[in-house]
Amino acid sequence: MLTRARRHHILPATAMALAMTVGTAHHTSAQDGRQQAEETESGRRTLLQRLIVSDTIGSGDPYDEAAPASTVDREAITERFGGDANQVVRSTAGTFTRAPSDQPGLTVNVRGLQGMGRVNTMIDGVPQTFRNLSGHGGTFDDMAYVDTNLLTSVDVQRGSVSGAEGMGALGGAANFRTIGIEDVLLPGRDQGVMTTWRGGTNAYGWSGMIAGGLRTPMLPNGEGMASVMGAFSYTEKRRFENGDSIEVPFDPSQKPSSGLIKVELKPNDTHELKLGGRWYDNAFYVQSGGYDWSVNNQTYTANYAYTPGDPLWDLRVNAYHNITKLDFDGIGGVFSNRHGVNTATGIDISNRSRTSFGNTDLEFYSGAAYSSDDYEGNDQRGANPDGRLIKGGLFGEAALTHGIMSLKGGLRYDRWQLSGVRGYTRPGFGDCPAGGGNCPGESASRSGDEWNPSITATLKPLDWMEFYATYAHTYRAPTASEMFYPGGHNFNGSGSPIENNLDLTAETMRGIDIGVNVKANDLFVAGDAFRLKAGYFRNRIKNFITYGMDQKPGEVSPTIRWINLPGTTTMSGFELEGGYDAGFIYANFSLTIADTEQPLPYFAGVGNDVGRLPDDFATIDVGTRLFDQRLTLGGRMRYVGDSVQVFFDDANSIHFPSYVLFDAYGSWQFNENAKLFFSVENIADKSYMNAMGGFADSYNGVNTGRGRTFIVGATARF
Template structure:
């Protein structure tokens, strides 16, 4: 009840204040928004170190990274951000973002240029005994201009149906390619490596007109990118990956092709249209993958602080076509997901007495449709291949920021309604389920999600903050319509997950600590999250009376349903996060520190031999990335090192079935992961050409990466076997960036 009271108060405030401000404006007053001035030295630091200055001046658990300059993978870049990790899966071709031990559709809202990604990959492989499945984002790293991470907050459009946070990936635009003072530009990135790293290349061409007389402009960009990587490599012990992956390495060679299109048109200084198109195709693990994203953004900013309209229309489609007999019992199979969204908002800025206000009001509607097509050797509705169904999410979100003197108060609220529907086949006569016959299931859930944050610029260099957020995530199609035992596996009573997060932290910005013009930027925080109705899957047997139960000794043979349910016990998470940058011109240091604890349960669906859903998402108890380097030769040459420490991590216990409770999947400690060191360098040959060289795992350590899906596989793991697969040994990568 307290949430509804808070929500009503915040919504009433958001609606009343703009009306008062509008009345004030009619009296002839003119209000200007705050002007932010940034130091150009911060841009140089962002290029070398990777953290933007905005990270350390924005209150809350936020982090940003620019384009990769060290020839690191996207997974490594994300793992170098506090509280952020990835679910590594060599069998999928995308990236799966993990925030504070949560990953997947809705638990982390992952966006590309503001468009929520809904791709759900299913990879067939003999190595995995059938298939594994995961939510991921199909994105070409060559096109990435930056990454923005928000943890533990449900504010704004990005906070809609986002339980633990959001990840926003930005692709290059016209202004990233066309240099200042020019009208045409070319940007090219390339790399080549040994030990299976392969080669990658991208070229983009952009142009823009001079400003029209009324302040308008026209710009366009076209980009093409291709990459070839191999699954055959040597680990630190000199063993070939074929020894532990087997013949599947033949199906794991990748050659993704991507295209990027952008058109920016401003008919005048008040209106702007942005069209984005992104295509991706890949043949990988016995399937052809295609993904297409298109979006149109309209911005209207007249000479009024009360009007700042932002409209985003998007349409996405992804398809997976599998080769014949890719899955056992399937002659042919394919899956498709389509997603359409509309996001409309307005931002108003105004002042009353000594108070400055920023008010956001918006609405987002998103429809996602998962379909599947297959023919089987033995027709049956008892399979978990690509669950089919539809989900519609409707939301209204508001935000009010109040500034007075040194204080800033952020009040946010979103109302979300989620509808999930799809078909449930009939249960057998000896099975008790609801409804008993075939039916179309409809789950309708509503949630109010408020958040509040108070910060204060106590001194020019110190900004403490404290925040509370209530967030929710509706059940998705893959959970409701999981069907390894047909309709008996489906749960029409699944409820949304709800999380409460407290955060306490501070930003620090100091100059002149050791030498003149050096700068220290730091963000440190502690958080605690309590998640109710956490969704996990449990195993049930068919007892002789037809009901689902846990009693294997009093059950029918040949029936074992994996059903997604809400956990009766809340999931507790807590941790510490620190991010720091020190830059003295000649030398710099970047530090990322994360420590966390969670008691989230493990999903039984991850143990399926045929269609393994869900990953072990427990983050390592502690992980640290240190990036230190120097700039020489008038700062044209940069030499640095990435030092990566990963603490205790876990995987699924290979012998879980023989435990005292065979219905609970236990976790098993992984071998200790050594500290991994990468060396990197870059040289600015000319204003247009920069060359880069990186040596990854320079010590040639033999180790298994944390949260690697291959090491969660129970079909090949056996008692006494420490890991199924290990990482690349010492690897050289050469690349660069060319622009003119």
């Protein structure tokens, strides 16, 4: 076990001001909000009718969206899934994660697509673009470092995505929302504290979070509202055992700490400004790659809204600056003392307006977005090339609703520019002076653009049933990691060949989604609720980028580099999600049956690990609420079908059988301020290989699924 070098960072204070002279209008479902408030006051929890008002992914009840969308709320994240972000994401239809035991970075897989920005993975609407290739089991997948103690929801949309969140995303988006002032304060209070603590057996360790907030009138005359809140979280995790009482082969021990601060300024109902800062600090041993990592992430956000009450105007301006720093501490192999910085900056502006002509409603949504993703490494960068990807775009949608029918047409323009360094020369070789650092060689740049249309038709023959169908084009630009990949292990002129591929072109997808939403109430008992979202998707991808053999004109022999696959890659499947809630009993379920296997040229899974979504997986969650719904007891079944870990190619890949796991959980709301909870993961202590655990875990031959684990905890607000 390597010694971890802990780094403590202080979050700098920042302030941003935005003065706007234009306006716009944002649609919110006030009626649903009032209904939710009434249900809360009566003591009844309707898990299936959760509503979030926002201008990013997860902006409403997913059963109201004519799109394949899912939401997991804070109660489930904290109490039912033991704070395990991988379990949270895997509980939603069509969505999975790559989850090596020794890498806490989260990689979201949507319908078989992951990594390189194919899925826009965000924290509070900020794209997480950090990636690092290290070791034969390494991956260029985007990794989000998420502290589940600070989450209030996880929102996923599969397929094409509207607005800035869909820029450059091929197959979906996932947004991890952190807590805000409304989560901290009790109803009717203007100041308060919230805390969550939990611990468990089987080396689960312990975890805790504390947050505080204050809200006060903003102006001397008592008008407006200003609030500030902050939170700090700390966790300790150790090396756990599988169902055979054998420790997992690669040590998942870590001690992440994180925190955030948010300020909201609302002088009146027209203007609102939100400022935020978030940081994450962790050190862990990626034993499968042989290096001790230190990761520090800092994010700064500013969000402005102009909502004058005029249906023609609702302006939203969002800006962010996200910095992720990686260090390989001075222990290990030739890449010890690696230092890399991934800097992402972005801004978007959008407006939504509504008008009516008799019985016909018309809605317009338009905007523009810009982002910059820049990576810079030191001489130990290995196969991680320096480069900068700039994306920009315009987007617009028009929706026409008449009676039970609606038609929405969209068009977005995506443009990208990628620049980077093709290679480096070692000191003392060629024209590179001795005694200094590596000398950068030739630089290069490429660019491209595309118009991407979409169309959605909906039919609502009944108040409680809606059918929808979408056809959309999406587009993903190649990254610097792909285009400027050096080949071999090094990128420092020490013998590794230069295997860039400046001929890479962007991936394009033509996708179809057909589905139905059901929202039925008062079916069997007064106040019950049934929710269902069922859908079929079929995606056809051209120029799919993967790692494989390639021979260009003039080359003596084939070489291994990132290439565009010829022909069309097709992925399709069926997704089902929903539940029934009668207050004293409830049941939730999700099911995915799909064929999302991408073709795999030679050497995939070794030089770069590749995730393959299991063809079928499902979650069933049932429970009861007793004693005026203060006591909740429930159980969950998790099914994961046969899975494949890629190794060289299809013929040599490693196959793992399906598995079924059973969990239990419960909670007791013993007063209005505090709650105790428990969960038992893998009750039967089953030994299994965790699907999509990564090449190194799979090749080792030891099952990596966590054995039986008891977790207890408490939450409180006061």
